[in-house]
Amino acid sequence: MASKNKKKILGMDQDQFSMFLGKYGIGIILLGMVVIIAIVKPLFIKPNNLLNIFTQISINGLIAYGMCLAITTGGIDLTVGAQLALVSCILGQLVGVKGWGLLPACLVALLVSGGFGFLNGLLISKFNMFPFVVTLSTQLVVRSAAQIISSGKAVSMAEPAFKAIYSGKFGVIPRPIIYLAVVVVIMYIVMHWTRFGRYVYAVGGNEHAAIASGVSIFWTKTMCYTISGILAGLAGIIMTSKTGSAQSNIGIGYETDAVAACVLGGTSFAGGISTAPGVLLGAIIIGCIYNGMNFLKIDSYYQSLAKGVVIIGAVLLDMVMNKKNR
Numbered sequence: 001m002a003s004k005n006k007k008k009i010l011g012m013d014q015d016q017f018s019m020f021l022g023k024y025g026i027g028i029i030l031l032g033m034v035v036i037i038a039i040v041k042p043l044f045i046k047p048n049n050l051l052n053i054f055t056q057i058s059i060n061g062l063i064a065y066g067m068c069l070a071i072t073t074g075g076i077d078l079t080v081g082a083q084l085a086l087v088s089c090i091l092g093q094l095v096g097v098k099g100w101g102l103l104p105a106c107l108v109a110l111l112v113s114g115g116f117g118f119l120n121g122l123l124i125s126k127f128n129m130f131p132f133v134v135t136l137s138t139q140l141v142v143r144s145a146a147q148i149i150s151s152g153k154a155v156s157m158a159e160p161a162f163k164a165i166y167s168g169k170f171g172v173i174p175r176p177i178i179y180l181a182v183v184v185v186i187m188y189i190v191m192h193w194t195r196f197g198r199y200v201y202a203v204g205g206n207e208h209a210a211i212a213s214g215v216s217i218f219w220t221k222t223m224c225y226t227i228s229g230i231l232a233g234l235a236g237i238i239m240t241s242k243t244g245s246a247q248s249n250i251g252i253g254y255e256t257d258a259v260a261a262c263v264l265g266g267t268s269f270a271g272g273i274s275t276a277p278g279v280l281l282g283a284i285i286i287g288c289i290y291n292g293m294n295f296l297k298i299d300s301y302y303q304s305l306a307k308g309v310v311i312i313g314a315v316l317l318d319m320v321m322n323k324k325n326r
Contacts (some may be wrong), residue, residue: 004218004306007135007242008046009211011058011203024299026264026265026266026278026282026285027183027281027310028283028312029285030263030281030284030285030288032063032189033254033285033288033289033292034288037176037288037292037295037296039094040295040296041069041292041295041296042265044256044292044295045289045296049291051172051173051174051177052286053287053288053291054174054176054177054287054290055174055176055177056287056290056291057180057283057284057287058176058177058179058180058235058238058256059084059176059235059238059239059242060182060235060254060257060258060261060283060286060287061180061183061184061261061280062179062183062231062232062234062235062238062306063080063084063228063232063254063255063258063260064227064230064257064258064265064282065129065183065187065231065276065282066080066117066227066230066231066232066258067080067228067255067258067262068187068260068262068265068267068274068276068279069200069224069225069227069260069320070135070177070224070225070228070273071201071204071262071267071268071269071271072200072201072204072224072267072268072271072272072273072274073203073204073220073221073224073271074131074137074203074271074272075124075131075132075135075221075224076131076223076259077131077135077225077228077255078132078134078135078139079117079118079120079137079138079139079232079255080228080232080251080254080258081115081139081145081175081230081253081254082140082142082143082251083113083116083117083229083232083235083236083251084137084144084150084232084235084236084250084254085142085143085146085237085247085248085249085250085251086109086112086113086116086142086145086146086240087109087112087113087232087233087237088146088236088239088240088246088247088248089146089147089149089150089155089238089246089247089253090108090109090112090149091105091106091109091157091237091246091250091290092150092155092157092240092245092246092247093149093150093235094108094109094155095159095162096155096156096157096246097155099298102159102161102162102188103282106237106273109233109236109237110170110230110233110234110237112233113224113229113230113232113236113306114137114229114230114233114234115229116142116229117225117226117228117229117230117232118143118222118225118226118229119138120134120135120224120228120229121221121223121224121225121226122204122222122223123138123226123312124221124222125195125217125219125221125267126218126222127222127223132148133274138253140237143248145216146247146248149248150246150247150248152248154245154247155245155246155320156244156245156287157240157241157243157244157245157246158244158245162240162241163241163244164241165238165240165241166241166242166287167239167241173204174239179234179238183234184229184276184277184280187225187276187279188276188277189195189276192276193277194273196220196223199215199216199220200224200274201222201272201273201274202215203215203217203220203271203272204271205218205270205271205272205273206272209306219273226270235254235299236251239251245268257286257307259311260282260286260288260307260310260311260314261279261283261285261312262274262279262282262309263282263314263315264280264281264282264285264286264310264314265277265278265281265283266278266282267279268284269315285310286307286310289303289306289307289310290303293306294299
Protein backbone atom coordinates (compact mmCIF):
# COMPACT_ATOMS: atom_id res chain seq x y z
CA MET A 1 0.00 0.00 0.00
CA ALA A 2 2.87 2.36 0.80
CA SER A 3 4.12 2.24 -2.78
CA LYS A 4 0.70 3.35 -4.08
CA ASN A 5 0.88 6.53 -1.99
CA LYS A 6 4.17 7.65 -3.54
CA LYS A 7 4.01 10.72 -5.76
CA LYS A 8 4.33 10.18 -9.48
CA ILE A 9 6.93 12.21 -11.39
CA LEU A 10 6.95 11.85 -15.18
CA GLY A 11 5.05 8.59 -14.78
CA MET A 12 7.58 7.20 -12.27
CA ASP A 13 7.40 6.91 -8.50
CA GLN A 14 9.98 8.76 -6.39
CA ASP A 15 12.41 5.83 -6.14
CA GLN A 16 12.30 5.20 -9.88
CA PHE A 17 12.74 8.92 -10.59
CA SER A 18 15.73 9.06 -8.23
CA MET A 19 17.34 6.10 -10.00
CA PHE A 20 16.63 7.74 -13.37
CA LEU A 21 18.30 10.98 -12.26
CA GLY A 22 21.24 9.05 -10.87
CA LYS A 23 21.84 7.28 -14.18
CA TYR A 24 20.93 9.88 -16.76
CA GLY A 25 20.73 13.24 -14.96
CA ILE A 26 24.22 14.41 -15.88
CA GLY A 27 23.71 13.46 -19.52
CA ILE A 28 20.48 15.43 -19.61
CA ILE A 29 22.19 18.45 -18.03
CA LEU A 30 25.03 18.29 -20.57
CA LEU A 31 22.65 17.91 -23.51
CA GLY A 32 20.50 20.79 -22.30
CA MET A 33 23.55 23.02 -21.84
CA VAL A 34 24.85 22.25 -25.33
CA VAL A 35 21.44 22.89 -26.92
CA ILE A 36 20.95 26.23 -25.15
CA ILE A 37 24.43 27.55 -25.99
CA ALA A 38 24.14 26.25 -29.58
CA ILE A 39 20.85 28.12 -30.06
CA VAL A 40 22.45 31.38 -28.91
CA LYS A 41 25.82 30.74 -30.61
CA PRO A 42 25.59 28.12 -33.42
CA LEU A 43 29.40 28.13 -33.81
CA PHE A 44 29.57 26.38 -30.41
CA ILE A 45 28.76 22.98 -31.96
CA LYS A 46 31.11 23.28 -34.92
CA PRO A 47 33.59 20.34 -35.06
CA ASN A 48 36.62 22.60 -34.55
CA ASN A 49 35.18 24.07 -31.37
CA LEU A 50 34.14 20.68 -30.02
CA LEU A 51 37.69 19.42 -30.61
CA ASN A 52 38.95 22.52 -28.84
CA ILE A 53 36.74 21.77 -25.80
CA PHE A 54 37.96 18.18 -25.57
CA THR A 55 41.56 19.32 -25.94
CA GLN A 56 41.15 21.87 -23.16
CA ILE A 57 39.52 19.41 -20.74
CA SER A 58 42.27 16.81 -21.18
CA ILE A 59 44.32 18.22 -18.30
CA ASN A 60 41.36 18.53 -15.93
CA GLY A 61 40.10 15.11 -17.01
CA LEU A 62 43.37 13.42 -16.07
CA ILE A 63 43.58 14.91 -12.59
CA ALA A 64 39.83 14.39 -12.07
CA TYR A 65 40.25 10.61 -12.35
CA GLY A 66 42.89 10.65 -9.63
CA MET A 67 40.64 12.86 -7.52
CA CYS A 68 37.76 10.46 -8.15
CA LEU A 69 39.71 7.55 -6.64
CA ALA A 70 40.55 9.60 -3.56
CA ILE A 71 36.97 10.79 -3.05
CA THR A 72 35.55 7.31 -3.65
CA THR A 73 37.62 6.00 -0.72
CA GLY A 74 36.15 8.76 1.44
CA GLY A 75 39.08 11.18 1.10
CA ILE A 76 40.28 14.01 -1.13
CA ASP A 77 43.55 15.00 -2.85
CA LEU A 78 44.29 18.72 -2.67
CA THR A 79 47.86 18.33 -3.99
CA VAL A 80 46.98 17.80 -7.66
CA GLY A 81 47.38 21.46 -8.66
CA ALA A 82 50.72 21.74 -6.87
CA GLN A 83 51.84 18.49 -8.51
CA LEU A 84 51.40 20.15 -11.91
CA ALA A 85 53.79 22.91 -10.86
CA LEU A 86 56.35 20.50 -9.38
CA VAL A 87 56.42 18.31 -12.49
CA SER A 88 56.72 21.40 -14.66
CA CYS A 89 59.72 22.69 -12.68
CA ILE A 90 61.41 19.27 -12.68
CA LEU A 91 61.06 19.12 -16.46
CA GLY A 92 62.41 22.66 -16.75
CA GLN A 93 65.53 21.83 -14.77
CA LEU A 94 66.19 18.44 -16.36
CA VAL A 95 65.35 19.28 -19.97
CA GLY A 96 65.73 23.05 -20.18
CA VAL A 97 68.80 23.45 -17.94
CA LYS A 98 70.64 20.11 -17.83
CA GLY A 99 69.76 19.01 -21.36
CA TRP A 100 68.20 15.62 -20.50
CA GLY A 101 66.17 13.70 -23.06
CA LEU A 102 62.40 14.02 -22.87
CA LEU A 103 61.67 10.40 -21.94
CA PRO A 104 64.00 10.05 -18.92
CA ALA A 105 63.02 13.54 -17.68
CA CYS A 106 59.31 12.69 -17.90
CA LEU A 107 59.87 9.37 -16.11
CA VAL A 108 61.73 11.10 -13.26
CA ALA A 109 58.98 13.72 -12.98
CA LEU A 110 56.28 11.02 -12.85
CA LEU A 111 58.29 9.09 -10.27
CA VAL A 112 58.42 12.17 -8.04
CA SER A 113 54.71 12.97 -8.42
CA GLY A 114 53.83 9.33 -7.78
CA GLY A 115 56.13 9.40 -4.74
CA PHE A 116 54.27 12.35 -3.22
CA GLY A 117 51.00 10.55 -3.94
CA PHE A 118 52.37 7.49 -2.15
CA LEU A 119 53.34 9.70 0.80
CA ASN A 120 49.80 11.07 0.99
CA GLY A 121 48.35 7.57 0.97
CA LEU A 122 50.86 6.39 3.58
CA LEU A 123 50.04 9.20 6.00
CA ILE A 124 46.30 8.74 5.51
CA SER A 125 46.10 4.94 5.66
CA LYS A 126 48.95 4.06 8.03
CA PHE A 127 48.52 6.83 10.58
CA ASN A 128 44.76 7.34 10.10
CA MET A 129 45.20 11.06 9.44
CA PHE A 130 42.43 13.13 7.88
CA PRO A 131 42.86 13.29 4.07
CA PHE A 132 41.93 16.97 3.95
CA VAL A 133 44.59 17.92 6.50
CA VAL A 134 47.26 15.68 4.98
CA THR A 135 46.82 16.80 1.38
CA LEU A 136 46.39 20.45 2.35
CA SER A 137 49.74 20.26 4.17
CA THR A 138 51.57 18.34 1.44
CA GLN A 139 50.14 20.79 -1.09
CA LEU A 140 52.22 23.48 0.62
CA VAL A 141 55.27 21.20 0.65
CA VAL A 142 54.93 20.31 -3.04
CA ARG A 143 54.34 23.92 -4.12
CA SER A 144 57.34 25.06 -2.08
CA ALA A 145 59.47 22.29 -3.60
CA ALA A 146 58.56 23.57 -7.06
CA GLN A 147 59.59 27.10 -6.10
CA ILE A 148 62.85 25.91 -4.53
CA ILE A 149 63.77 23.81 -7.58
CA SER A 150 63.07 26.62 -10.01
CA SER A 151 64.20 29.49 -7.75
CA GLY A 152 60.92 31.10 -8.78
CA LYS A 153 62.10 31.51 -12.38
CA ALA A 154 60.40 30.25 -15.53
CA VAL A 155 62.39 28.06 -17.91
CA SER A 156 61.65 28.02 -21.64
CA MET A 157 60.45 24.64 -22.96
CA ALA A 158 59.97 25.63 -26.58
CA GLU A 159 61.69 22.57 -28.07
CA PRO A 160 59.46 21.38 -30.98
CA ALA A 161 59.46 17.75 -29.84
CA PHE A 162 58.22 18.76 -26.40
CA LYS A 163 55.66 21.24 -27.72
CA ALA A 164 54.28 18.47 -29.93
CA ILE A 165 53.09 16.61 -26.80
CA TYR A 166 50.23 19.12 -26.66
CA SER A 167 50.07 20.65 -30.12
CA GLY A 168 50.65 17.47 -32.15
CA LYS A 169 47.85 15.51 -33.79
CA PHE A 170 46.98 11.93 -34.72
CA GLY A 171 45.30 12.59 -38.03
CA VAL A 172 42.82 15.35 -37.22
CA ILE A 173 42.58 14.46 -33.52
CA PRO A 174 44.78 16.50 -31.14
CA ARG A 175 47.10 14.36 -29.05
CA PRO A 176 45.70 15.46 -25.65
CA ILE A 177 42.35 13.95 -26.61
CA ILE A 178 44.05 10.64 -27.35
CA TYR A 179 45.86 10.73 -24.00
CA LEU A 180 42.58 11.38 -22.19
CA ALA A 181 40.77 8.65 -24.12
CA VAL A 182 43.44 6.09 -23.17
CA VAL A 183 43.21 7.07 -19.50
CA VAL A 184 39.41 6.92 -19.59
CA VAL A 185 39.51 3.36 -20.94
CA ILE A 186 42.15 2.28 -18.42
CA MET A 187 40.30 3.87 -15.50
CA TYR A 188 37.01 2.31 -16.61
CA ILE A 189 38.62 -1.13 -16.61
CA VAL A 190 40.37 -0.50 -13.27
CA MET A 191 37.32 0.90 -11.51
CA HIS A 192 34.67 -1.46 -12.83
CA TRP A 193 36.35 -4.69 -13.92
CA THR A 194 39.18 -5.32 -11.46
CA ARG A 195 39.49 -6.54 -7.89
CA PHE A 196 41.28 -3.32 -6.97
CA GLY A 197 38.27 -1.33 -8.21
CA ARG A 198 35.92 -3.41 -6.06
CA TYR A 199 38.21 -2.79 -3.08
CA VAL A 200 38.08 0.97 -3.69
CA TYR A 201 34.28 0.97 -3.62
CA ALA A 202 34.24 -1.34 -0.60
CA VAL A 203 36.58 0.91 1.39
CA GLY A 204 34.57 4.01 0.55
CA GLY A 205 31.22 2.35 1.17
CA ASN A 206 31.97 0.78 4.55
CA GLU A 207 35.56 0.63 5.74
CA HIS A 208 34.85 -1.67 8.69
CA ALA A 209 32.99 -4.15 6.47
CA ALA A 210 35.85 -4.01 3.97
CA ILE A 211 38.36 -4.87 6.71
CA ALA A 212 36.16 -7.75 7.84
CA SER A 213 36.13 -9.01 4.24
CA GLY A 214 39.92 -9.09 4.11
CA VAL A 215 40.48 -5.89 2.10
CA SER A 216 43.81 -4.17 2.73
CA ILE A 217 42.87 -0.61 3.63
CA PHE A 218 46.53 0.42 3.60
CA TRP A 219 47.32 -0.70 0.07
CA THR A 220 43.95 0.30 -1.38
CA LYS A 221 44.15 3.90 -0.15
CA THR A 222 47.88 4.19 -0.79
CA MET A 223 47.51 3.00 -4.38
CA CYS A 224 44.62 5.41 -4.97
CA TYR A 225 46.69 8.42 -3.92
CA THR A 226 49.73 7.12 -5.81
CA ILE A 227 47.67 6.84 -9.00
CA SER A 228 46.32 10.33 -8.34
CA GLY A 229 49.89 11.64 -8.13
CA ILE A 230 50.91 9.91 -11.37
CA LEU A 231 47.87 11.24 -13.25
CA ALA A 232 48.57 14.74 -11.92
CA GLY A 233 52.15 14.28 -13.16
CA LEU A 234 50.90 13.37 -16.64
CA ALA A 235 48.68 16.44 -16.60
CA GLY A 236 51.72 18.50 -15.57
CA ILE A 237 53.69 17.27 -18.58
CA ILE A 238 50.84 18.19 -20.92
CA MET A 239 50.34 21.55 -19.22
CA THR A 240 54.03 22.42 -19.53
CA SER A 241 53.96 21.47 -23.21
CA LYS A 242 50.91 23.69 -23.67
CA THR A 243 52.44 26.77 -22.05
CA GLY A 244 55.91 26.23 -23.51
CA SER A 245 57.60 27.05 -20.22
CA ALA A 246 58.26 25.45 -16.84
CA GLN A 247 56.76 27.53 -14.05
CA SER A 248 56.13 27.15 -10.33
CA ASN A 249 52.89 29.14 -10.38
CA ILE A 250 50.81 26.94 -12.68
CA GLY A 251 48.04 24.61 -11.51
CA ILE A 252 46.56 27.02 -8.97
CA GLY A 253 42.89 26.15 -8.43
CA TYR A 254 43.03 23.01 -10.57
CA GLU A 255 42.02 20.86 -7.60
CA THR A 256 38.71 22.76 -7.60
CA ASP A 257 38.08 21.93 -11.27
CA ALA A 258 38.87 18.28 -10.55
CA VAL A 259 36.47 18.18 -7.60
CA ALA A 260 33.81 19.88 -9.75
CA ALA A 261 34.19 17.27 -12.50
CA CYS A 262 33.89 14.48 -9.94
CA VAL A 263 30.80 15.72 -8.12
CA LEU A 264 29.09 16.64 -11.38
CA GLY A 265 29.87 13.13 -12.59
CA GLY A 266 28.06 11.56 -9.64
CA THR A 267 31.02 10.90 -7.33
CA SER A 268 29.69 11.06 -3.79
CA PHE A 269 31.61 12.73 -0.97
CA ALA A 270 30.06 10.08 1.27
CA GLY A 271 32.39 7.59 -0.46
CA GLY A 272 31.80 4.36 -2.31
CA ILE A 273 29.90 5.87 -5.25
CA SER A 274 31.43 6.93 -8.58
CA THR A 275 31.64 5.95 -12.24
CA ALA A 276 34.39 6.41 -14.80
CA PRO A 277 32.02 7.70 -17.55
CA GLY A 278 30.48 10.11 -15.06
CA VAL A 279 33.83 11.77 -14.34
CA LEU A 280 34.38 12.30 -18.07
CA LEU A 281 30.93 13.85 -18.47
CA GLY A 282 31.62 16.07 -15.47
CA ALA A 283 34.86 17.30 -17.03
CA ILE A 284 33.04 17.97 -20.30
CA ILE A 285 30.39 20.02 -18.49
CA ILE A 286 33.10 22.14 -16.83
CA GLY A 287 34.74 22.60 -20.24
CA CYS A 288 31.42 23.58 -21.82
CA ILE A 289 30.78 26.13 -19.05
CA TYR A 290 34.13 27.82 -19.68
CA ASN A 291 33.93 27.63 -23.46
CA GLY A 292 30.27 28.63 -23.57
CA MET A 293 30.86 31.67 -21.38
CA ASN A 294 33.70 32.72 -23.66
CA PHE A 295 31.41 32.36 -26.67
CA LEU A 296 28.74 34.40 -24.93
CA LYS A 297 31.40 36.99 -23.99
CA ILE A 298 30.65 36.69 -20.29
CA ASP A 299 33.35 38.16 -18.04
CA SER A 300 35.86 35.60 -16.81
CA TYR A 301 35.14 36.58 -13.20
CA TYR A 302 31.71 35.01 -13.54
CA GLN A 303 33.21 31.66 -14.58
CA SER A 304 34.45 31.00 -11.04
CA LEU A 305 31.07 32.08 -9.70
CA ALA A 306 29.29 29.65 -12.03
CA LYS A 307 31.68 26.84 -11.09
CA GLY A 308 31.10 27.44 -7.38
CA VAL A 309 27.33 27.44 -7.79
CA VAL A 310 27.50 24.25 -9.87
CA ILE A 311 29.60 22.47 -7.22
CA ILE A 312 27.22 23.51 -4.42
CA GLY A 313 24.24 22.36 -6.47
CA ALA A 314 25.85 19.01 -7.29
CA VAL A 315 26.83 18.34 -3.67
CA LEU A 316 23.35 19.34 -2.47
CA LEU A 317 21.76 16.99 -5.00
CA ASP A 318 24.11 14.22 -3.89
CA MET A 319 23.08 14.73 -0.25
CA VAL A 320 19.39 14.69 -1.14
CA MET A 321 19.78 11.54 -3.24
CA ASN A 322 21.74 9.75 -0.51
CA LYS A 323 19.16 10.73 2.10
CA LYS A 324 16.38 9.28 -0.04
CA ASN A 325 18.28 6.05 -0.60
CA ARG A 326 18.85 5.40 3.12
